[in-house]
Amino acid sequence: MKRLGLFIFLFGFTGISVFAAESQQVDTGSTAWMLTSTALVLLMIPGLAMFYGGLVRSKNVLGTMMHSFAAMGVMSVLWVAVSYSMSFGSNVMGGWFGWNPDYLFLNGIDESILPGGVPEYVFSMFQGKFAIITPALIAGAFAERVKFRGYLVFIALWGLFVYNPLCHWVWAEDGFLFNMGAMGAIDFAGGTVVHISAGVSGLVAAIFLGRRRGYPHRQMKPNNLVMTMMGAGLLWVGWFGFNAGSSISSGLSTAQALTATQAAAAAGAITWIIIEGMHQGKMTALGFASGILAGLVAVTPAAGVVKPAGAMALGAIATIICYIMLIYKDKLGFDDSLDAFGIHGLGGIVGALGLTFFIRDSWMEEAAKAAGGSWTVWQQFGVQATAVGIAIVYAVVSTVVILFVVEKTVGLKSSVSEEMQGLDHSYHGERGYGMLTPN
Numbered sequence: 001m002k003r004l005g006l007f008i009f010l011f012g013f014t015g016i017s018v019f020a021a022e023s024q025q026v027d028t029g030s031t032a033w034m035l036t037s038t039a040l041v042l043l044m045i046p047g048l049a050m051f052y053g054g055l056v057r058s059k060n061v062l063g064t065m066m067h068s069f070a071a072m073g074v075m076s077v078l079w080v081a082v083s084y085s086m087s088f089g090s091n092v093m094g095g096w097f098g099w100n101p102d103y104l105f106l107n108g109i110d111e112s113i114l115p116g117g118v119p120e121y122v123f124s125m126f127q128g129k130f131a132i133i134t135p136a137l138i139a140g141a142f143a144e145r146v147k148f149r150g151y152l153v154f155i156a157l158w159g160l161f162v163y164n165p166l167c168h169w170v171w172a173e174d175g176f177l178f179n180m181g182a183m184g185a186i187d188f189a190g191g192t193v194v195h196i197s198a199g200v201s202g203l204v205a206a207i208f209l210g211r212r213r214g215y216p217h218r219q220m221k222p223n224n225l226v227m228t229m230m231g232a233g234l235l236w237v238g239w240f241g242f243n244a245g246s247s248i249s250s251g252l253s254t255a256q257a258l259t260a261t262q263a264a265a266a267a268g269a270i271t272w273i274i275i276e277g278m279h280q281g282k283m284t285a286l287g288f289a290s291g292i293l294a295g296l297v298a299v300t301p302a303a304g305v306v307k308p309a310g311a312m313a314l315g316a317i318a319t320i321i322c323y324i325m326l327i328y329k330d331k332l333g334f335d336d337s338l339d340a341f342g343i344h345g346l347g348g349i350v351g352a353l354g355l356t357f358f359i360r361d362s363w364m365e366e367a368a369k370a371a372g373g374s375w376t377v378w379q380q381f382g383v384q385a386t387a388v389g390i391a392i393v394y395a396v397v398s399t400v401v402i403l404f405v406v407e408k409t410v411g412l413k414s415s416v417s418e419e420m421q422g423l424d425h426s427y428h429g430e431r432g433y434g435m436l437t438p439n
Helices: 002-014 028-055 058-088 101-109 120-142 148-171 191-209 225-247 252-280 285-299 308-332 340-358 361-370 377-409 416-421 423-428
Strands: 090-092 097-099
Touching: 028 058, 028 120, 028 225, 028 285, 058 097, 058 101, 058 120, 058 148, 058 423, 097 148, 101 120, 120 148, 120 191, 120 340, 148 191, 148 377, 148 423, 191 285, 191 340, 191 377, 225 252, 225 285, 252 285, 252 308, 285 308, 285 340, 308 340, 340 377, 361 377, 416 423
Parallel strands: none
Antiparallel strands: 090 097
């Protein structure tokens, strides 16, 4: 009964465990919000494409944007075919991933309605958008130096063997991280599953592929910061669906998550330009956009469990740490082209661990009841740290194997001539800016 009560409590806040209830009536309010949230999360993909596309050189703008758009196709097909089953099916192979034949091609959920009154089709499509954006985030770490064909194979394998298992461990009702401790490893909307896994995998890929030719001695300036700023704006808007939609409801927890999201993003943006102004004497547009993302990433795992003050603190702390990483990354010897690890990886780690110290009293009280009378902040921190450590180790090892396989089969690293010509011409036969000479 203790586990059942905890499960119902967690579902009410996080909404990320699934079981069918065919007799359940559709809650039109919650369903309408979830449909909206699904569209908002999908909007983040072209937002990410614009954000990344504006940061690379003009000869790589289309190729870089295609990394995001291609993920919309590849990952969606896989999600419908097998990935939803692998993520939210019952434990198989010792709980490495899930499996439910009824979920293959979504055949068995045609009339399924979840306990919250949301059709399972909507839930599956909402979760599928997370599976799209996660590998697309990785592309920022090795921008301007990967073969498009190799990238497609990489994200397909990464989605199947890294994202799906992590999703199952953290969000499925029989996932071992979901059931760890009194209240499980808290990851409200994807700090561990999305940002830590993508950021760490991006760092591994950046080291594996090596630096862009000429980096860091040759300047590689963004081609269009206006586009990057618009992309950051779209990401901010879409993040309301990302975080508030993860309540899988339309109620109090939704409002709490939405408010925390806004507070953290604003705090991150302001903190970044204050630090930048003190350190460099100027407050840049790129710095403001970077601060937005750092704040949003940090609050993602925490959005449903912290109050606005805690969300602002997480956004500010993550921004400071991410800013320091971006200053010293060249000295560390790796070329994380668009700071996938520097912002998403580190920001996700800060949020996943830091949320423990800002968690609502009501969550801790419920956890204490589930634990039989006592559950401390430090006990929950131990659970969070364990989940973060497992995600990092698993992502590192799995990504190394996948990179090696892809490089030895279809190839992943661009040749010298391909990189010098640019991704747009080498792989797509196009130019992003008409007759402009690529830089």
